[in-house]
Amino acid sequence: MKKIFLLIIATLVLYSCNETTSTNKSNVGDSSGNINNVSVFIDDQLWNSEIGDSIRKKLAAPVDGLQNEEPLFNINQYPTKIFDGFVKKGRNIIFIQKGEQNTFSAQKDTYAAPQNLFVISGKSAADIITVFENKADEIITSIKQGEIKENQRRMNKSLVDDAQLEKLFGLKMNIGYGYKYDMVKKDFVWLRKEFTSGYNSILIYTAPIAEVEKDGEITQNIINLRDTIGKQNIHGVIDNTWMETDKAYPPYLFETKINNKFTYLSKGVWYLKNDFMAGPFVNYAIKDTKNNRYVIIEGFTYLPAKAKRDHVFELEAIINSAKIIK
Incomplete structure (x- = not known):
């Protein structure tokens, strides 16, 4: 009976192996x-083996740019036999089992919407690991993109007016509930969301393309820009304190796109010069060729002694909604 039950489950979740499929959300x-x-559905014996080690190494890898290690995702493991009912409604599901073939399937909105469902089957433990590791980057990218959209959807229920950004920078952005304009100048805006023991901040400013791309030293040029902005605008309550990039944590630099515009993404750690405050930042430099500039949108977090991953992720979700309209 148990074998029949598992066979039914396997048939349901593996019906589109090696393809990316999508169902009608109305269903x-x-x-x-x-x-x-x-949610990772994998039997305990496999989870407590090198297969589980491989999954944890990829999905719980440390997030770039944080002072303390925090995992990329929180992983909840369940045995495959309980894959039924409400557990099938999870937004991100990976289903792994041994089978007669080595297969991978990426499905959208199969049992709920939005939903990423990844199904992996292998003839042996080594085969399962090979399939998973070959597809790990794809899985991670799909989940991160989906989580940004989900975060945006939740924030879009109550947005802050972005008229000042449109007026000053020709920029539209979906700013989530709780953010307030802390400082507004003709070439600089600071938005802040207060928490019980800290805050999230968003900075917007611009720089000529030549200044960002000077001598091909992109990372250093971005650091110089943000340090200049920090010294001019971001000060502590103590005299002679300002925000700087913490050189002890060399920033990571990536290339990405926002609203189909080429963007440099840097992640690192800021600190308050001559003070004790510090935290992670994400800096998006969006290339606006039409206006010969980079629109720079930075998010930074101050939450001492607390996890920061999801707060930084909220900042990334907001920034990824940006659109240059002029």
Whole structure:
């Protein structure tokens, strides 16, 4: 009976192996789950082996740019036999089992919407690891993109007016509830969201293309720009304090796109010069060739002694909604 039950489950989740499929959202209910949570359905014997080690190494890898290690995703492991009912409504699901073939399937909105469902099967433990590791980057990218959209959807229920950004920078951005304009100048805006023991901040400013790309030293040029902006505008309550890039944590530099515009993404750590405050930042330099400039949108977090991953992720979700309209 148990074998028949597992065979039925395998048939259901493997019906589109090696393909990316999508169902009509009207046929499924809403998905559930906290941001950056992943449900992994794999039997205990496999989870407590090198297969589980491989999964944890990829999905729980440290997030770039944070002072303290925090995992990329929170992983919840369940045995495959309970894959039924409400657990199928999770937003991010990975289903892994041994089978007669080595297969991978990436499905959208199969049992709920929005939903990422990844199904992996292998003839042996080594085969499962090979399939998973070959597809790990794809899985991570799909989950991160989906979580940004989900975060944006939740924030879009109550947005802050972005008229001042449109007026000053020709910029539209979906700013989530709780953010307030802390400083507004003709060439600089600071938005801040207060928490019980800290805050999230968003900075917007511009720089000529030549200044960002000078001598090909992109990372250093971005650091110089943000340090100049910090010294001019971001001060502590103590005299002679200002925000700088912490050189002890060399920033990571990536290339990405925002609203189809080429963008440099840098991640690192800021600190308050001559003070004790510090935290992570994400800096997006969006190339606006039409206006010969980079529009720079930076998010930074101050939450001492608390996890920061999801707060930084909220900043990234907001910034990824940016659109240059002039």
